[in-house]
Amino acid sequence: MTITFHLNGEQVSLAKPDPTTTLLDWLREERGLTGTKEGCNEGDCGACTVMVTDQSGAKALNACILFLPQLHGKSVRTVEGVAAPIGTLHPVQRAMIDHHGSQCGFCTPGFVMSMVTGHTNGATDHDDQLAGNLCRCTGYAPIIRAAEAAQDAPVPDHIAQDRSFTFSEIPRGEDADRRAEPPNALRPCSSDDLARVYAARPEATLIAGATDVGLWVTKHLRQLRDVIFLDGCRDLKEITISDAEVRIGAMADMNHLRAALAPLHPSYAEMLRRYASQQVRAAATLGGNIANGSPIGDNPPALIALRATLHLRKGDMRRSLPLQDFFIDYGKQDRAPGEFIEAVSFDRQPDSLRVYKLSKRFDQDISAVLGAFNVTVVNGNVTAAVIAFGGMAAIPKRATHVEEALVGRPWTEATLVAAQAAFDHDFTPLSDMRASAAYRLDCARNMLRRYFSDLNGAPEHVLEVQP
Numbered sequence: 150m151t152i153t154f155h156l157n158g159e160q161v162s163l164a165k166p167d168p169t170t171t172l173l174d175w176l177r178e179e180r181g182l183t184g185t186k187e188g189c190n191e192g193d194c195g196a197c198t199v200m201v202t203d204q205s206g207a208k209a210l211n212a213c214i215l216f217l218p219q220l221h222g223k224s225v226r227t228v229e230g231v232a233a234p235i236g237t238l239h240p241v242q243r244a245m246i247d248h249h250g251s252q253c254g255f256c257t258p259g260f261v262m263s264m265v266t267g268h269t270n271g272a273t274d275h276d277d278q279l280a281g282n283l284c285r286c287t288g289y290a291p292i293i294r295a296a297e298a299a300q301d302a303p304v305p306d307h308i309a310q311d312r313s314f315t316f317s318e319i320p321r322g323e324d325a326d327r328r329a330e331p332p333n334a335l336r337p338c339s340s341d342d343l344a345r346v347y348a349a350r351p352e353a354t355l356i357a358g359a360t361d362v363g364l365w366v367t368k369h370l371r372q373l374r375d376v377i378f379l380d381g382c383r384d385l386k387e388i389t390i391s392d393a394e395v396r397i398g399a400m401a402d403m404n405h406l407r408a409a410l411a412p413l414h415p416s417y418a419e420m421l422r423r424y425a426s427q428q429v430r431a432a433a434t435l436g437g438n439i440a441n442g443s444p445i446g447d448n449p450p451a452l453i454a455l456r457a458t459l460h461l462r463k464g465d466m467r468r469s470l471p472l473q474d475f476f477i478d479y480g481k482q483d484r485a486p487g488e489f490i491e492a493v494s495f496d497r498q499p500d501s502l503r504v505y506k507l508s509k510r511f512d513q514d515i516s517a518v519l520g521a522f523n524v525t526v527v528n529g530n531v532t533a534a535v536i537a538f539g540g541m542a543a544i545p546k547r548a549t550h551v552e553e554a555l556v557g558r559p560w561t562e563a564t565l566v567a568a569q570a571a572f573d574h575d576f577t578p579l580s581d582m583r584a585s586a587a588y589r590l591d592c593a594r595n596m597l598r599r600y601f602s603d604l605n606g607a608p609e610h611v612l613e614v615q616p
Contacts, residue, residue, distance in 0.1 A: 150335050154220040155314045156180070157230025158307060166217045168335060169366050169373050173197045173212040176227060184228040184258045185212055188283075190367045192360060192429055193513070195282030198259040200226040200266045202311040205386075205405075208431040209266040209281075214363025215432070216356065218336055218378045224311035228258035231265055233307050240302035241265050244295035252286035260284070263427065264296050269308055273300050280512040281426020336378045340385055340462065340491055346377055348464040351487030353377045357400060358432035360425070361441055385436070385491065396494040399436025406435055413500065417451050417521075420504040426513045436490040439475070442482045442544070445516050449476070449545035451504045453537035454521035457495040463488035479543035501525060503603055505596045509583065516540050517584040520596040524555065526604065531555045531564070536597075541576040541589055550574040551597065565601050569594040 152163045166175075173190075176182040176199075188196035192211040199212045202224040231239045241264040244250070251257040260282045267278040275296040284292065334350075337343040347353065353375040356362050365371045379385065385400035388409045395413065397406060403424055411418035424430055424447055438448045439459070449472065457472040463485060472493065475483050484490075502523045508514035519539040525532045534552040539545050554568035578589040602609045 150218070150221075150333055152217055152221050154222065155224040155311065157226060158234070158310075160314075163217065168216060168218050168376050168378070170217050171213055171363070171367065172199065172215045172217060172220065172225070175217060176212060182227050182229050186255055186258060187213060188255070188259075189213075191364050193281075193283070193426075194256070195259040195263060195426065195428060196256050198262040198266075198282065198428055200262050200269070200311075202226075203315050204312075207266050207269045207311070208404075209263045209278075209428050210432055211281075211428045213367060214359050216359055216363070216378070219356075219359065219380050221336060221381070222316045224314050226262070226265070226308070226311065228261055231261060231308075233305055237305075239265060239268075239305060239308070240299040241268055241295070244299040245292070248291045248295040248298060250288065250292040250295040252284070252288045256282060256284050256286075260292055264292075264299065265308070267296070268299055268302070269304055273297075275300075277422060278427055281428045333381070335376070336381045338381045338383070340382055343377070343379065343382055343385075343489065344462055344464050347489055348487045350375055350377070355379060355440075355489060357434040357437040358402065360429050360433040361437060379434075391497075393497055394494055395497060396492050397435055398492050399439075399490040400434050401436075403430035403433050403435075413497075414451075414455070414502045415500070416503045420447060420451065420506050420519075423506055423508075423512055423514075429513075435493060439472070439493070440482070440484070440490055442476060442480060444479065444543050444545065445519070445540045446545065447506065447516055447519050447539060450519055450521040450537040450539045451502070452493060452495065453545060453547060454502055454504075454523040454535045455495040455498070456523075456535060457493050459490065460492045460494065461488050462491045467491070473537070473545075473547060476544035476546075499525075501604065503600050505599060507592055507596075515583065518589050518592045518596070520593060520600075522597070522600040524560075524600070524604070526560045530559055531557065538576070538593060540584075541578045541593060546576070548572065548575045548593075560601075560604070562601075565598060569597055572597075 152166055154161055176185050186196035188194035190213045192214045197212040198209050201208050201210045241261055263279055263282050272278050275293050334346055337346050354373050355377050357379045379400055382400055385398040387398045388401050389396045403421055407418045407421040438446050453473045458469050459472045459475050460469050477483055505520045506516050507518045508516050517540055521537045524534045534555045536548040536551055550571040551568050554571040558564045572590055572593050578586045580586045599609045
């Protein structure tokens with residue numbers, strides 16, 4: 150297919166590009182835009198950050214793990230295109246100069262692009278917005294001061310106009326007229342199109358946000374012979390909340406998921422705030438996080454604790470199963486060739502869910518242990534319990550013995566102690582670079598105690614319990 154997008158205000162069309170060429174490589178090697186830097190080349194350091202605007206708004210994204218077909222119909226801004234065409238600096242650039250926000254300068258373009266995106270969106274949670282940008286000169290304080298100084302300045306016209314370019318391949322209301330046409334083989338535009346394309350090519354690699362697959366190319370140097378990009382499937386991005394149910398499309402990204410869940414299950418949303426970085430959250434999808442089957446994926450334990458249902462599709466056939474049953478063994482899931490995740494759903498319920506993420510760094514780090522607790526206490530007795538963990542087994546897994554030690558018993562210290570002992574029957578974790586087996590078990594037991602304190606109204610958050 151021909152990829153069409155705007156780059157710093159100029160329309161670009163690429164006929165049949167290599168679909169796994171990253172935006173970073175293309176910018177530097179084909180366009181000579183070397184302000185976008187290569188640091189880690191895996192989406193961790195933020196030196197390659199660019200601003201990408203689509204119909205949902207502006208996003209800071211890592212160019213190093215962003216493939217060219219993911220840009221179709223969007224606007225891209227690099228650091229070279231931040232100043233106005235007549236040379237007037239963007240308020241963020243001016244503030245970085247005034248507050249001495251640049252030291253060695255290597256990380257500065259990425260910081261500027263994250264700040265420009267935050268400024269465009271009116272975001273003032275600067276620590277969160279910049280958590281995905283690393284400064285090895287330890288220059289964070291002046292950078293934050295610069296972000297604060299620029300936050301109230303108006304968005305420049307040339308930046309605000311980026312959204313006017315974005316388009317959808319199928320205008321609203323015309324989907325029915327296009328259903329009979331052959332779907333785009335590289336970038337289908339709906340779940341129906343995807344079902345047809347994937348059924349014909351079941352060995353193809355599905356690429357959603359590319360936050361995982363991108364590393365297959367940049368770090369593992371894999372040659373992906375056949376790929377299908379899912380970003381054009383608008384219907385898979387929908388999040389629907391009714392009085393009875395929450396249904397989340399597989400292509401919903403982490404930032405939209407966090408916003409949707411915050412009023413319903415704030416502890417889950419708070420965990421998502423620490424899920425990778427702003428750049429990764431803007432690209433990473435719920436379906437991708439589930440489908441890769443990682444034992445340390447942060448979403449599956451929380452969703453299992455909510456008794457979530459997974460919805461899969463192959464061609465015209467659909468099936469649903471409890472999410473916990475999808476994970477069979479390490480690297481093995483209950484998904485047939487040509488079958489893909491359409492959505493995840495769970496019933497609306499009173500909020501007793503708590504999700505605790507333990508990692509070496511508070512922000513942007515892989516979990517050593519993640520525990521999700523959903524216990525119902527009625528008149529002082531436990532009537533139901535669903536507890537799930539990541540990082541404790543080869544798959545996301547329920548603590549069924551712990552649950553049994555709780556249900557039907559009073560919500561007391563004695564019951565808590567007995568349930569903590571049951572962890573030995575549920576898990577035999579591994580020791581690795583993130584944590585030892587003994588440490589993981591101790592942390593899991595202590596998470597249950599934290600949950601007990603939380604439900605009983607005692608302070609338990611590390612950022613709130615201070616001397």
